[in-house]
Amino acid sequence: MSERTQVSRRTWMTSAAAAAGVLAVSSAARAAGAGVATPVVQTSHGPVRGRVEDGVNAFRGIRYGAPPIGALRFRPPQPPAKWSKVFEADTFGAAAMQTPGADAPKTEEHSEDCLFLNVWSAGLDAKKRPVMVWLHGGGFWEGAAGRPTYYGDHFARDGVVLVSVNHRLNVFGFAQLPDSWGPAYKSSGLAGMLDIVLALQWVKANIARFGGDPNNVTIFGESGGGAKVSLLLGMPPAKGLFHRAIIQSGAGLNAAPRDYAQTLGGALTDVLGVKAGDVAALGAVDAKTIFDSQKAAVEKAKGAAKAGFLTDGFVPSIDGQALPRGPFTPGPQPWIADVPLLIGTNRDEMTLFLANAPAVINQTDAEFEKGVRDAAPAKADQIIAVLRAAHPGATPGDLTIAFQTAKTFWIDSVTLAERKLSQPAPVWMYRMDWDKSPALGGKLKAAHAMELSFVFSTHDNIRFFVGPGDGPNRMAAQMHPAWVAFAKTGNPQTANLPNWPRYDTVRRQTMIFNLESKVESDPQGDLRRLMGA
Structure with a gap:
């Protein structure tokens, strides 16, 4: 970093x-x-x-x-x-x-x-x-x-x-x-x-x-x-x-x-x-x-x-x-x-680093586009179009955060999973989407590190970060047992989650952790195809 x-x-x-x-x-x-x-x-x-x-x-x-x-x-x-x-x-x-x-x-x-x-x-x-x-x-x-x-x-x-x-x-x-x-x-x-x-x-x-x-x-x-x-x-x-x-x-x-x-x-x-x-x-x-x-x-x-x-x-x-x-x-x-490998990211990783940065908050459309062109000149027009379609009504700063999240965290995780699939051991992929933290005026959304206390079930220790209410309890009740199950058996499936298939390069089944978790096939597939290795 x-x-x-x-x-x-x-x-x-x-x-x-x-x-x-x-x-x-x-x-x-x-x-x-x-x-x-x-x-x-x-x-x-x-x-x-x-x-x-x-x-x-x-x-x-x-x-x-x-x-x-x-x-x-x-x-x-x-x-x-x-x-x-x-x-x-x-x-x-x-x-x-x-x-x-x-x-x-x-x-x-x-x-x-x-x-x-x-x-x-x-x-x-x-x-x-x-x-x-x-x-x-x-x-x-x-x-x-x-x-x-x-x-x-x-x-x-x-x-x-x-x-x-x-x-x-x-x-x-x-x-x-x-x-x-x-x-x-x-x-x-x-x-x-x-x-x-x-x-x-x-x-x-x-x-x-x-x-x-x-x-x-x-x-x-x-x-x-x-x-x-x-x-x-x-x-x-x-x-x-x-x-x-x-x-x-x-x-x-x-x-x-x-x-x-x-x-x-x-x-x-x-x-x-x-x-x-x-x-x-x-x-x-x-x-x-x-x-x-x-x-x-x-x-x-x-x-x-x-x-x-x-x-x-x-x-x-x-x-x-x-x-x-x-x-x-x-x-x-x-x-x-x-x-076996369990791997994933949070939906809005870069809010932790950028959501309160004036240069991002006040960004113009032209500045957002320039950032994408500087980072991915060969496919910039396509990436810009896909990001705008996926985030209708988003500000230029929000689009920059979405792009930087993909570039810095998500794409490498997908690439690592793909490369690990060359071996026989199973791979499971997840994304954490819970976005109700009141910290930073609600700007954090599904930020970097937001899942940690759900995995450890220690959310009561850091309520300043995850906020009050039952949401963190419900997230911990899903994520913590999945990590325990993986440690015990090499498979994160639990009774309180929907069916979680192994990841592969055909269906790309990914567990989306939220208050109501679900499995999606190839989430953000258009962006993945443009930005993947």
Whole structure:
């Protein structure tokens, strides 16, 4: 996502800051330290003890990797040192260093030392419940696993062991140093992704002790988290560590090219004044100095490669080893042939970023048309006509939001689904259309991230975003069980949904989630044919 898009998102978040801050902090306060102690669980690194909260065993802030600081900065993660004293897992661990957002609880800590995970389970027994591993959104720059939207207690009550993961982000997770730094840094541009691999290895080794089944693991994520799921589907080190995948509004077909990533990494060390190979000097630089140097490094590397969605700046890059190529460019890797996929988007994704932007609100017809022509010159007239026909009476700004939603989120999701269909495992496609949130004066509609609390059934934690009333309850009653069913069986069909066929390239059956959900065949087919790969 471009820097301008990030700024737009933060601009919107500021408008919700007061309500978000109050609700997020109160939810966090209620959760932290509540309940009685769980039995001690002996993990492969040491004993941990969580809290029993409303019948759910909750473990927060379990360390799964050694602090990635000093000589380990920018390098693949290492297992933590073993401990013998019982660790009280009652507080969320630090999230990655980032610029604090208005949607973050005020109690949230940020640190370069951020390799922590959380577990929610209904029983610490041998029942072998399906496991879901959540990868948070925020692009590759921000976000945290411990936010109230992502609490896993509802999944746990419905028979799933929910794991959520913090890992390195931005410059700390994705700075690809040049070859002059030697083989230890060959995959430094994937350090944050390798953190997730280490967390999945932790799940494989330990989750049975938390009542989970290490042979039934679903990875899922939204936005940047969806892109992380996409990348894991193309990473050899992750092979065999998961068995199903869900991508929400974050299909990732490719990753940053290595030459650009190395140019950017070299620009960073130049800005920091660190010579190639000087590991001690690199490890000694203050973390805030590194964090604050990102913008200067990106400016210095400008022109090295064409920027793209989730492929510019400090983001995961192709190293030829941990990520041999783009995960779905040209197609899926053979080792995920038996991994079922659930994938989809929200109808109005880009309202979250653009609905309050003056340049969009006040846009003219000519400006809307110019935007389409700049982005798709060969088919602009046809795309403009199709968008106007599909949205009669829409303002030029609304049409721009519809076009940017398709371009940025929807088309890549369809393309990824099409490419995954070359393999035998089933694919299911959805779109979330509920648009009754009162936030931002009702402008958000079916915005980016709107489905999250319905999937987690945590909508009561973020009513400032989804609004009051029964609508969010009805949406959660449909979406949450579908995700649970997919984790349990590899099929999202439930009794309270209409028949949901597998996706294919003939009928393109897509579940449209709304107060009254339905299945549509090839929704927006005319636009798909014009904009598809």
